[in-house]
Amino acid sequence: MNLTTARGMKSEIYAPVTPPPVWAPLTKPLKECRVAFLTAGGIHLKTQKPFNLAGDYTFREIPSDTPSSELMCSHGGFDNSDINKDVNAMFPIDRLRELVKEGFIGSLSPVFVGFMGGGGNVDKFREESGPAIAEILKKEKTDIAILTGGCGTCHRSATIVQRAVEAVGIATIIIAALPPIAKQQGAPRIAAAHVPIGSNAGEPNNKEMQTAILKDSLNAMTKMEHFGEMIMLPYEYRHNV
Amino acid sequence: MGIGPSTKETTLHHFRDPLVEIVSADKEIDLLGIIVEGTPEINRDKVFVAQRSAAMVEAMRADGAIVSIDSWGNSHIDFTSLIEAIGKKKVPTVGMSFVGNQAAFVVTNKYMDTIIDFNKTQSGIETTVVGENNVVEMDAIKALAILKLKMKKKEEVKEHSEDEIKLRKLCMKTFYINQVLFGEKNKIDKDVLYINKAMEGEASKEDHRIESLKINIIPPANHDMFINSILDFSPIATKVIGEAGEGVTHALTGVAVMITGVETCGFQAANIGSSEGILKEQVQFGRRGTPSEKDIIIHVDVVLKDGEGRTRAGIMAAHKACDKIVQGIRDCLKDMNHTLPDEKHEYFDIIRPGRKKVVIIKQVSGLGCMYDTGVFPYEPGGFIGCRSIIDLGNMPLMLSSNEYRDGAIRAMS
Numbered sequence: 133m134n135l136t137t138a139r140g141m142k143s144e145i146y147a148p149v150t151p152p153p154v155w156a157p158l159t160k161p162l163k164e165c166r167v168a169f170l171t172a173g174g175i176h177l178k179t180q181k182p183f184n185l186a187g188d189y190t191f192r193e194i195p196s197d198t199p200s201s202e203l204m205c206s207h208g209g210f211d212n213s214d215i216n217k218d219v220n221a222m223f224p225i226d227r228l229r230e231l232v233k234e235g236f237i238g239s240l241s242p243v244f245v246g247f248m249g250g251g252g253n254v255d256k257f258r259e260e261s262g263p264a265i266a267e268i269l270k271k272e273k274t275d276i277a278i279l280t281g282g283c284g285t286c287h288r289s290a291t292i293v294q295r296a297v298e299a300v301g302i303a304t305i306i307i308a309a310l311p312p313i314a315k316q317q318g319a320p321r322i323a324a325a326h327v328p329i330g331s332n333a334g335e336p337n338n339k340e341m342q343t344a345i346l347k348d349s350l351n352a353m354t355k356m357e358h359f360g361e362m363i364m365l366p367y368e369y370r371h372n373v
Numbered sequence: 374m375g376i377g378p379s380t381k382e383t384t385l386h387h388f389r390d391p392l393v394e395i396v397s398a399d400k401e402i403d404l405l406g407i408i409v410e411g412t413p414e415i416n417r418d419k420v421f422v423a424q425r426s427a428a429m430v431e432a433m434r435a436d437g438a439i440v441s442i443d444s445w446g447n448s449h450i451d452f453t454s455l456i457e458a459i460g461k462k463k464v465p466t467v468g469m470s471f472v473g474n475q476a477a478f479v480v481t482n483k484y485m486d487t488i489i490d491f492n493k494t495q496s497g498i499e500t501t502v503v504g505e506n507n508v509v510e511m512d513a514i515k516a517l518a519i520l521k522l523k524m525k526k527k528e529e530v531k532e533h534s535e536d537e538i539k540l541r542k543l544c545m546k547t548f549y550i551n552q553v554l555f556g557e558k559n560k561i562d563k564d565v566l567y568i569n570k571a572m573e574g575e576a577s578k579e580d581h582r583i584e585s586l587k588i589n590i591i592p593p594a595n596h597d598m599f600i601n602s603i604l605d606f607s608p609i610a611t612k613v614i615g616e617a618g619e620g621v622t623h624a625l626t627g628v629a630v631m632i633t634g635v636e637t638c639g640f641q642a643a644n645i646g647s648s649e650g651i652l653k654e655q656v657q658f659g660r661r662g663t664p665s666e667k668d669i670i671i672h673v674d675v676v677l678k679d680g681e682g683r684t685r686a687g688i689m690a691a692h693k694a695c696d697k698i699v700q701g702i703r704d705c706l707k708d709m710n711h712t713l714p715d716e717k718h719e720y721f722d723i724i725r726p727g728r729k730k731v732v733i734i735k736q737v738s739g740l741g742c743m744y745d746t747g748v749f750p751y752e753p754g755g756f757i758g759c760r761s762i763i764d765l766g767n768m769p770l771m772l773s774s775n776e777y778r779d780g781a782i783r784a785m786s
Contacts, residue, residue, distance in 0.1 A: 186501070187475070209446060211414065251446070251475055251499060284447030288479050310416050310447055313479045328414040329447055370415060 151318035153359035154295050158276065158303040162350055165275040167231075168241035169196075170265065170297070172249030172290035173215065173222040173282040173330070174207025182206035183248035189256035189289075191247040191265060196240040200226050209250035209283030210330040211371075218336035222280055227333075227342045236347065241274040249281055249289025257289050262296030270300045278349065279306045280332040284313055291317035305353050307332045307345060311362055322362040323349035327369050335369040379494075379505040380471040382443040386507060392441055392469070395513035401521070405433045412444065412451040419451045421749070421760070427458035429771040431540070432732075434724065437524045439516050441469040441508060445476035445499075453480050460484030462540075465523035467516045471506045473497025487523065489516050538724040541619040543775045546714035548706070550627040553590045553669045559701040561709060566628065568671065569701060576673075576697045580690035582681040584637050588698060591631075591670040596653035601633035601674060602641035603648045603655065604691060605784055606663055609671075610753035611703035613711065618722065618776035622753055623706045626715065629664040632695045634675045634682055642675075642682030642691070644744065673698060685741045689761075692747075692785055696756035703752055722773045738786035739767040745785040753780025761785075 158165075174183050176192040183190070185208035194203070203223065205215040214221040225244065231237045245265050249257075269277055277297045281290030287310045298304045298320045305321040308314040309329040314322045325345055327334065334342035345365055352363045382390075397404045410426050413419055430438050438459050442452045452470055459466050461484075472478065472490035474497035491512045493505055500506070549564055556567030568588060577586035591598070610624035633649070634642030641647035648655045658666040673695040681687030738744035739762045747759030748770060762770075772781055 186499070254477075284445070284449060284479050285476075286446075309414075310450060310479075312416070312450055313447075316480050324416070326415060326417050330414070 150316055151295065153320075154298045154318070155320055155359045156298050156301045156303045158353050160275055162237050162276075162354060163235055164238045166239045166241050166273055167228065167237050167276045167278065167350075168244055168269050168272070168274045168302075169223060169225065169228060169278050169280075170245045170247075170290070170293060171223045171280045171282075172247055172252075172286045172293070173280055173332075174205045174248040174250070175203055175215070175219060175223045175246035176206065178202055178204050185248070185250070187251040187253060188248045189253045189261050191245050191261055193268065194225075194244040194246055196225065196228070196242055196244050198225065198244075207248050207250055207282055207286070209286055211328070212330065214328070214331040214336045214371075220342050221331040221333055221336040222282065224333045224342050224346055227339070227346055230343065231346060231350075237276075237350065241269060241272045243268055243272055245269075247289070247293070249286035249293075250283050251285050252289035252292075254288070254292065257292045258296070262293045265293055266297045266300040266302070269297055269302055274302050276350070276353065277302050277304045278346070279304060281306065281308065281310070281314070282330055282332075284310060284329075287313040288317050290314075291319045294319055303353060305349050305356075307349055311364075315360065315362060318360070320359050321353060321356050322360075323352055323365055324362065325365040325367040325369075327367070328371055331369060334367065338369070341367050341369065378503050379500040380443050380445065380507065381503070382507060383504065386504070390508075391510045392439065392508055392513040392516070395510060396439065396517055399517060402517070405435055410451075410455070412442075412448045414447075416450065420454050423451060423454035423458045425770055426455055427462055427464075428773060428776070430459050430464055431462045432771045432773065434730075435464055436527070437465045437467075437520045439467050439469065439520060441516075443471075443507070445471055446479065449476070449479050453478065453482055453485060457482045457484045463527075465520065465527055467520045467523070469508060469512060469516050471499070473499075473506070475499055487519050489519070536725070538726070540722040540724065540773070541775060543615075543619055543720045543779055544621045545624060545718040545720065545779075546613075546621060546709075546711060547624045547626045547716045547718075548709050549715040550625050550669065553628060553671060555588075555590070559705050561702075561705045564627075566625070566702065566705075568698075572698045572701055576694040579694040579697055580686075582678055582684075582687045582690040583694055584676040584678050586676065586694055587674045589672040589674060591652070591672050593667050593669060596651075596656075596658075596666075598652050599650065600631075600652050600655065600672070601635040601649045602643045604632040604634050604642060604675075604688065606631050607699070607783070608754045608780065609699055609702055609706065610780055611706045612752060612779075613707055617749060617753070617779045617781050618773050621711065622779055623709055623711070623714075624753070625702075625706060627667070628669045628671060630695065630699055631664075631670050631672045632675065632691055633672065634677060634688070634691050636677050636679050636682040638679045640679070640682055642677060642688065671699075685745060685763075688745070688785060689756075692756040692783070696750075696752075699755065700752070700757065703755075720775055720778060722775045734769075737762060737782070738784075739763050747783030747785055749781050750783050754783060755780070756783050756785075759783045
């Protein structure tokens with residue numbers, strides 16, 4: 133009887149792979165920074181082509197002045213109900229605009245990016261989508277990129293893109309619901325609250341929590357000095373099913 | 374969600390599960406049972422359920438465990454956390470998961486040395502063919518064969534003559550408090566505890582259900598006073614090294630915390646019968662669950678808004694606010710010189726091979742409001758961080774005796 137399904141497959145061997153460090157220092161005060169937001173949580177404009185839920189390495193450019201009501205989620209890897217209630221739970225576009233108005237950050241990069249990281253093709257994200265997204269942000273003179281991921285493999289895809297962005301000199305942080313994955317996949321900076329996957333950026337319609345998670349994450353960036361630093365944020369939310 | 378069509382085990386799969394069939398039929402194996410554990414959506418919960426399963430595995434005195442999962446991606450945190458938690462208890466494991474190419478582990482640890490990948494496709498990706506990437510008999514046979522080898526290897530190094538096997542040690546160091554005073558900040562100076570009075574204001578803002586809150590220091594000779602209905606007596610203890618049930622815990626003696634609760638309108642926070650009245654009449658001092666007559670009581674009196682003394686959230690708010698105050702004391706207790714405790718006690722989780730096996734089952738409150746129980750708070754006997762047994766569906770949990778005596782239970786009844 134043949135016990136081998138495919139020759140050369142090495143998945144039964146334990147091999148912890150944390151990629152080499154990548155680091156871009158944050159050199160400006162937050163109030164002078166231009167900030168972009170990227171999500172692997174499958175967010176896109178309602179008018180854009182939805183993602184292929186079985187795996188998709190393409191991405192969608194989202195103008196940062198898009199009303200949150202014009203956004204939607206195509207992702208099969210986690211419970212979408214929070215995002216459907218309030219897209220800011222994954223993609224806090226309204227909160228970021230408020231932070232600009234408040235003077236907490238300088239401005240928003242004109243282009244934000246959504247992709248669907250679930251089950252993502254690691255090579256395609258590393259070699260194509262990641263560098264392409266990084267190029268867009270660099271062209272827009274972005275200083276800081278904040279990311280979120282939804283499911284498990286989504287956190288991996290998000291971290292790959294995060295690393296590509298950091299590699300072109302933009303300081304990044306991932307707001308992770310599954311911080312061990314971000315850590316092992318080599319995220320330069322990690323912030324995490326005790327929230328379900330799908331609400332990384334805070335409870336839906338809880339403006340206070342969403343703002344606090346963003347502010348704490350941004351403030352943490354000003355203090356983090358080493359690759360792989362992680363901060364646990366003191367916010368808790370769980371679904372009342 | 375999170376389970377793709379080809380890896381998902383159908384009801385029919387569970388109904389005639391090849392893993393259960395192979396392991397239960399093997400005459401060399403005494404199958405203790407099957408633990409069913411879910412995969413939560415919050416990272417901290419993932420680690421929590423893994424640790425609880427591992428505690429069961431240990432309590433069952435299992436020689437080995439097979440961990441099988443029918444999802445991947447985020448669920449691999451559950452999978453790897455469980456293998457790690459069991460591995461830390463020195464029980465050999467074999468893991469079974471779909472891995473292939475697409476589901477390459479997003480997290481790993483050093484305990485994952487034997488994983489059966491039940492991928493069945495050349496490409497190694499999740500497909501939409503139901504049942505394609507499922508455990509089949511051969512996977513189960515492989516898993517059991519590997520586990521037998523690992524258990525045999527462990528057997529060889531084990532000393533058979535051992536009468537008692539010590540699993541873990543908990544060292545409880547106690548510091549005696551002779552006097553409690555209000556001060557400008559929380560401080561422990563020899564046997565005098567100072568409490569920052571300003572904590573009152575901070576703690577009362579903890580929850581909108583709280584109208585006001587007061588801290589009283591009740592000296593031993595002053596029990597002839599009126600108190601509102603008692604919600605709980607709790608110890609002041611803090612984790613210094615390790616997790617619940619192991620390492621070092623510091624605790625104060627000579628002092629205990631009492632929470633009382635009432636609503637603004639005067640309604641006493643209680644269910645069947647309330648314990649408000651004269652302190653000396655309402656408390657049987659000197660029992661395991663009450664202070665001794667010589668103890669100083671730190672009394673946190675919470676006034677809840679009308680109606681909130683009759684809600685689950687209101688009662689929990691009172692516990693939370695009180696715990697916030699106690700945390701200020703714990704932070705000082707953590708810094709106490711660990712070489713100079715007044716008393717030192719060592720406790721062990723022990724296996725006594727060949728003796729009669731006995732289990733204790735404690736049935737605790739799980740109805741809601743004042744019939745609630747918290748488990749595994751961040752600090753021994755604390756509230757913050759605990760999980761309500763109601764939220765856990767009142768399902769049974771297995772604790773080691775050391776975890777239990779290290780304050781894993783918070784009574785809210």
